[in-house]
Amino acid sequence: MTQMLKARAGKITEEMEMVAISEGFTPEFIRDGVAAGRIVIPKNKLRNRSKICGIGGGLDVKVNGLMGTSGDRDDMEMEVKKLKIIEAAGAHGFMDLSMGADIDTMRTLSLSNSNIAAGCVPVYQAAKEAADKRGLMVNMTADDLFSVVEKQCQAGMDFMAVHSALNMDLLKILKKTGRVADICSRGGSLLTGWMFHNDKENPLYEQFDRLLEILKATDTVLSIGDAIRPGANADSLDQAHLRGLMVAGELTKRALAAGVQVMVEGPGHVPLNHIPSAMLLQKRLCFEVPYYILGFLATDVAPGYDNISGAIGGAFAGMHGADFLCYLTPAEHLGLPNEDDVRIGVETTRIAANAANVLKRGGAAWNRDLAMSRSRVARNQEEQVKNAINQANLIAALAAQTPSHGCAVCGDSKCPADVAAEFFGLA
Structure with a gap:
């Protein structure tokens, strides 16, 4: 059973007790939040670790870091160093975004060298393997994609960004309305290319029940990836952004009904005056599940300082209900971050989270x-x-x-x- 199904059965798990102690709440409060979907506890059944956190309603805002190999810099030793810096700097979770030559080995190293919640993006590995084995990423099959999802869950990943909230109707809306930056999500762009080339629906949307069964088996938290998030402040709260949020809400309801823990990823580039509305809409349309923010970048003119721009937007988002802030480093929009960029990114984002958390006087x-x-x-x-x-x-x-x-x-x-x-x- 998942944490959610145990909570709905009235059971208080060891993980719920650990979150209750760290947050200063009763175990019953945590259990009820998990049962309703307002709180998630990223903890894969197959992975043993001692640091457990809760994310969601009433709890402190948490911080996430990013690492991983790429074709341009395939240095596993460096990525392990970055991961250790992410944890030492106080992040509550990380995502391994590897697309290098040996993704499986990098993931094994990531899990063995960390004691915090571990996340991933399965479409990255599926696309890389399809290109290696079938010549082109667009030759990827639905079975290829779900096979990677299952492999990563079985490896022990605690949460997983899956770009299910992207379908043909949404892409048609985007094509009609247009944008400054059409798609800035790497996973979203990979799937968009696959969908248009093959003239097929997104398998992660079309076969969503199949996805839920895989995640449920290991209690891996579903993070509904924001494939259509605005990549410029000018695109914030446009038709595609709002329609994508509605699709995410549709899928959230199905995940909750299946007993799968779920959170929703939110947009990157959002001006300050849009943040209250963006937060209100997400919480309302997605049944109050935790919101994982990829920013918010409050201005687009700060290359080299996007960690600061993201912290400004992140603090404001936390004040309005964001639950999980993904860090931005000074290297955002410039290139791959080094070890110092990673440390600065975590610490800057922790300042943003703390600015929101101090609003809970007495906490x-x-x-x-x-x-x-x-x-x-x-x-x-x-x-x-x-x-x-x-x-x-x-x-x-x-x-x-x-x-x-x-x-x-x-x-x-x-x-x-x-x-x-x-x-x-x-x-």
Whole structure:
């Protein structure tokens, strides 16, 4: 049975108890959220690990990182290093997006070198194998695609981005209305090419029940991939975007009915004034399941700083109900990220998530913010380091400061915190 079916039977699993403890809720709260589909717990039955997180309604916003080989840079050792940085920097999950020469071996290394939720995109491997074995990606068969889905589930993947919310009707709408950036999703573009070349419906949409049965066997969380997400702010909330969200809602309902844990991936490029509407529509149309945000990129003019643009949009999205933020690195739109890009991406996205989480006054994020504020007033450097997102950076910065009281602002002048303490009788 899946976590969802166990919850609906009234059972509280070990994973639910672990999430309850980490989030500060009762196990019953977590069980009821999982039963209704508002919370997912990415934990493949076949994979053993100790770090378990919950994603969804009422819980802290979580952070996801990305890694994986490619034809341009097929360096497994580097990707393992990046994965370890992703986890050490505080991400709750990662996705292996490998398309290099040996995807199976890279996935084995990813799973064995991590202790957080692991995700993947099966159409990448299916397309790569079809090109290798059949000459062209468009020669891929539906059986090829579902075989990869099953292989990756059996390998232990905890969640899986599957581009099921893409069909011929949706592509016809896109063709009629047009866009600045028609399709920016790699999985979406691969499937679009396959569909038009073969004049066939997307197998992941047409045979959705077959997909659900495979995922259900290992309790792999379905992440409904946003194949038609806007790739430019000008395309946000257009007809294709909204219609894609409606298709995702249709499939979400079927997944919930089957007892398969499900979340929905959301768009990348969304201006700030569209974020409340985008979040409201997703939650309403997709039955309040968790929303996994690929951004939001709040502006399109920040190459080299897209981690910052994404954090601005991500914080705003978290405030309006986003549950899972996929990081953006400074290398977004420029090339493949290196190890330092990956660390910066996780830490920047964690800041965005924390900005949303502090809105829950009394929660762990709020208490941590409050502790940092108090340690600053007390000039307690040890406590400041303890509560910092990047402790190494703060240690280095504090060591470089010359004033003995650990603040570069006041110099030789008296600290305003001391003056205020004396005035209010707190000194």
